Structure formats: C-alpha cells, structure tokens
Amino acid sequence: VTRYFFDLRDGDEFSPDDEGTELDGVEAARAEMIAAFPAIAAQRIRDNGSRAEFEMTARDEAGNEVMRASRSFILTQV
Amino acid sequence: MHDHPLIRKLESQGLRLTDEEQSALLAMPMQVESLRADQDIVREGDRPTRSCLILEGYAAMYKVTPTGKRQIVAFHLAGDIPDLQSSQLEVLDTSLGTLTAAKVAFIRHEAINEVCERHYRVARALWRQTLIDAAIFREWVVNVGRREALNALAHVMCEFVVRMRAMGLAEDHQCDLPMTQAELGDALGISTVHVNRTLMELRAAGLLRLTGARLTVLDWDRLREVGEFDPTYLHLDNKQAAAS
Numbered sequence: 001v002t003r004y005f006f007d008l009r010d011g012d013e014f015s016p017d018d019e020g021t022e023l024d025g026v027e028a029a030r031a032e033m034i035a036a037f038p039a040i041a042a043q044r045i046r047d048n049g050s051r052a053e054f055e056m057t058a059r060d061e062a063g064n065e066v067m068r069a070s071r072s073f074i075l076t077q078v
Numbered sequence: 079m080h081d082h083p084l085i086r087k088l089e090s091q092g093l094r095l096t097d098e099e100q101s102a103l104l105a106m107p108m109q110v111e112s113l114r115a116d117q118d119i120v121r122e123g124d125r126p127t128r129s130c131l132i133l134e135g136y137a138a139m140y141k142v143t144p145t146g147k148r149q150i151v152a153f154h155l156a157g158d159i160p161d162l163q164s165s166q167l168e169v170l171d172t173s174l175g176t177l178t179a180a181k182v183a184f185i186r187h188e189a190i191n192e193v194c195e196r197h198y199r200v201a202r203a204l205w206r207q208t209l210i211d212a213a214i215f216r217e218w219v220v221n222v223g224r225r226e227a228l229n230a231l232a233h234v235m236c237e238f239v240v241r242m243r244a245m246g247l248a249e250d251h252q253c254d255l256p257m258t259q260a261e262l263g264d265a266l267g268i269s270t271v272h273v274n275r276t277l278m279e280l281r282a283a284g285l286l287r288l289t290g291a292r293l294t295v296l297d298w299d300r301l302r303e304v305g306e307f308d309p310t311y312l313h314l315d316n317k318q319a320a321a322s
C-alpha cells in the first residue's frame with residue numbers, strides 16, 4: 001500500500017492534496033485518476049462556467065510525480 | 079430513552095409503545111452474535127428465515143454491479159433491522175455487511191410475524207420503520223443523481239449525525255463516523271480521491287473536523303445548508319434533536 005497525493009490545478013488556482021489516499025499500487029492510482037479527475041473537473045465546470053483548464057498530478061510518498069492528466073473545457077458561443 | 083436499542087429506535091420514530099407491546103417485542107427469542115468488521119451478514123439472493131437487529135456497531139446495505147462496482151444504499155446503526163423486509167419478501171434483493179465490529183441479534187421471522195399478529199401497534203411501528211427506510215432511499219437517490227459531491231457528502235454527514243443523536247449515540251455535534259473514505263465513495267457513487275478532496279473542502283470551510291473515526295460538526299447550520307438537509311424525511315419524534 002502506498003499513499004498517493006493528487007494535486008489539482010484549475011487555471012491559475014493550485015490546490016494541493018495535503019492528506020493523500022492509501023492505494024494498492026500504481027494501477028489503483030491510475031484507476032483513481034481516471035475516476036476522480038474527470039468527475040472533479042466536471043463539477044468545477046458546472047460551478048464556474050465556460051472556460052476551464054485542469055491538470056491533476058499524482059505524487060507518491062517520496063514526492064515523485066508518478067502520473068499526470070489534463071483536461072480542458074472551452075465553450076464558445078457562436 | 080429506553081435501554082434496549084430496538085425500543086429506543088421504534089419510539090424515536092414517533093410511536094409510543096405500551097409496556098405490554100415493549101415486553102412482547104423483547105420476549106422474541108434473539109440469537110446474539112458478535113461479528114467482525116467487513117463481514118457479510120446476508121447476501122443478495124439469500125432466502126433468510128430471520129432478520130438482523132443491530133445492537134452495537136455499524137453496517138451497510140449494498141449492491142454490486144456485474145463489473146464489481148459497489149453501491150452502498152444505506153448505512154445502519156444500533157436499533158435498525160436493515161433486512162426486516164425479508165420477513166415478508168422471500169428472496170433478498172440486497173446484501174448487508176458490517177462496517178465495524180458489531181453485535182447483532184438474529185430474530186426469526188416467525189417470531190416477528192407472531193408479535194405483529196398479536197399486537198397491531200407493533201406491526202405499525204415496524205411498518206413505519208420500513209417506510210422511513212424507504213424515505214431515506216429516496217433522499218439518497220437525490221444525493222447520487224442530482225447533488226454535487228460537496229452537497230451530497232454534507233447531506234450524508236447531517237443524516238448520520240441526526241440518526242445517531244436520535245439513538246443517544248451522539249454528544250452535541252460529535253459522534254462516531256465509522257465509514258472509510260472508500261465506503262463514503264461507494265455511498266455517493268464517487269471515487270475515494272473525490273471523497274478525500276471533498277472532505278478537505280468541508281474541513282477548510284470550517285464545517286467539520288475528523289479525528290480518526292470521530293466526527294465533530296463545527297458549524298451545524300452551514301453544514302445543513304451545504305447538505306440541503308431537511309430532516310423531515312426521517313420522521314423523528316424529537317424534532318428538537320433533528321433541528322438543533
């Protein structure tokens with residue numbers, strides 16, 4: 001079991017994960033990234049509107065970045 | 079408050095029982111067992127001949143999809159008979175497992191049905207309990223389908239505190255919070271990391287504090303507001319306990 005920390009960047013706002021989540025290896029961290037990141041991003045898009053750039057990185061206990069995901073949402077009215 | 083969790087629970091839901099009715103309920107033979115944490119009590123598809131009354135500890139009702147995703151549909155605490163339905167419906171359509179070590183009493187369906195036949199108001203009290211369980215499910219459908227994670231998590235916390243308080247298991251705004259973040263995620267249909275992040279938000283906003291498995295609500299009014307929580311659906315006798 002390893003503790004992973006999932007930091008989120010939403011545009012200029014950086015919100016670090018100070019607490020982390022214990023997960024059973026890097027595959028579990030990948031599954032969490034896939035489940036959590038789009039859901040958190042979608043929620044923020046609903047809250048904040050039409051333009052957003054997100055990035056989530058996962059760090060291990062030693063502070064090494066082990067994976068990164070990004071997503072953007074840009075709504076243009078025509 | 080009555081000493082026995084079953085009587086306490088039924089009375090908290092607004093139906094006063096006479097001494098005779100209470101005695102009839104408590105005279106039902108109960109087989110008391112101590113269970114470990116994370117142990118199934120009954121499983122979907124079972125045809126039980128008895129129902130399970132929780133005396134101490136915590137349990138969750140859940141279903142699992144064919145791909146192995148678990149949805150927790152209710153949390154249960156002392157006084158609850160989560161699978162009371164099996165006294166009337168032959169096949170269980172849900173599973174029930176402990177969250178923590180627990181003490182439970184198994185009561186044979188025959189005994190339950192016999193007391194209900196002799197004491198109509200006991201039948202009403204048990205009927206009331208299943209109706210309120212259904213009201214809780216309706217509220218959870220809203221949580222899973224329409225509330226954002228922050229609101230839904232706050233709602234689950236409010237509900238749990240109020241139910242604990244009704245059973246005399248909370249001191250002011252402090253009580254056990256026995257669920258892991260993964261279990262909270264399974265209840266809300268979100269991932270563990272999403273729960274973790276949402277709890278951080280609730281903490282950062284000064285609404286609550288979590289110390290191990292202990293929850294302290296720091297700002298009840300705002301937690302209720304965030305959780306869009308109106309305790310009416312719990313149909314508790316003590317409206318004061320629910321509101322304050």
